[in-house]
Amino acid sequence: EVQVVESGGGLVQSGGSRRLSCVASGFKFSTYWMSWVRQTPGEGLEWVANIGAGGSDKYYVDSVEGRFTISRDDAKNSLYLEMNSLRPEDTAVYYCARSDQKGSVDYWGQGTLVTVSS
Amino acid sequence: VVMTQSPISLPVTLGQPASISCRSSHGLVHSDGNTYLNWFQQRPGQSPRRLIYKVSNRDSGVPDRFSGSGSGTDFTLKITRVEAEDVGVYYCMQGLYWPWTFGQGTKVEIK
Numbered sequence: 001e002v003q004v005v006e007s008g009g010g011l012v013q014s015g016g017s018r019r020l021s022c023v024a025s026g027f028k029f030s031t032y033w034m035s036w037v038r039q040t041p042g043e044g045l046e047w048v049a050n051i052g053a054g055g056s057d058k059y060y061v062d063s064v065e066g067r068f069t070i071s072r073d074d075a076k077n078s079l080y081l082e083m084n085s086l087r088p089e090d091t092a093v094y095y096c097a098r099s100d101q102k103g104s105v106d107y108w109g110q111g112t113l114v115t116v117s118s
Numbered sequence: 119v120v121m122t123q124s125p126i127s128l129p130v131t132l133g134q135p136a137s138i139s140c141r142s143s144h145g146l147v148h149s150d151g152n153t154y155l156n157w158f159q160q161r162p163g164q165s166p167r168r169l170i171y172k173v174s175n176r177d178s179g180v181p182d183r184f185s186g187s188g189s190g191t192d193f194t195l196k197i198t199r200v201e202a203e204d205v206g207v208y209y210c211m212q213g214l215y216w217p218w219t220f221g222q223g224t225k226v227e228i229k
Contacts (some may be wrong), residue, residue: 045166045209045220061217095165103154103213106177108165 002026002107003081005098009112016086018114022079022096030074033099034113035053036081038092039111047094049081050099086116119144119212122222129229136197138224140210145190147214154213157186157195160223161206169208170195202228 008020020036036048049070050059058070069082079096093113097105120143130136146153147197157170168177173193183198197204205228210221 032170045211047218050218052218059216091221101171102152103148103218104156104168104211106168106169108167108170110165 002098004098005106006094006096006109006112008095010112011115011117012086014086014088014116014118016116017082017084018086018093020081020083020096020107020112022116024079024096025097027098028101029072029077033057034072034079035097035099035105036070036079037095037096037097037105037108038090040092048094051079056075083114086114088116088118090114091116119215119219121210121212121216121219123208123210123224126222126224128224130197130200130226131216131229132202133199136200136204136226138195138208138210138226139223140188140193140195142191142193144212144214144215146212147190153189155186155188155193156211156213157184157210158209158220159204160204160209161203164206192217197226200226200228 003025006022012018031053035050039045051070055072067085071080093111095111096109097106100106121139146155153173155173158166160166162186169180174186185196187194207223207225208225
């Protein structure tokens, strides 16, 4: 069974840092693109970052470029999101998702909540 | 790329059909011939679940009462007969241009 499980969320002060993790199981992790997507009550769903199989291709939404870093450790079947210089508007539930094909994702985790206080 | 859904709220009687529209600010046809438009369902308290990819391809396990159609910039998700388990928010999403973007969501509720 395919599963992705996020962790690392919590309360952090504005300007602070947080590292999110996502552990995958049930599929050959190293061969899939992976994504981070966030959801806020007011702004809906927003794509944050994608990383290619192998880790060399990375894409970020403009609002996090230079502050967030997506990475992966295929030996640990793990995806990461390093978040620096956090802002209150980064407050959201962060989902890890598997990309099974170009232009889409199929499996999502349960999400981890990051709250940035001002 | 801006994805615009309508309506935002959709009260439906059980057993009746429902239709959600999604319009993209840019055409979603890739040079490979595919159109990268997806539909997701988010039930209350759950993560999003993909229903449809590339306009009209239903995911495994998705009931055949769900169907997707459209082309270019205009797309539609239809539910032939709404059931209680269909309550939730439905999102269209384009996967052609980075960053991938979602519509604002359509909340389906039972009248």
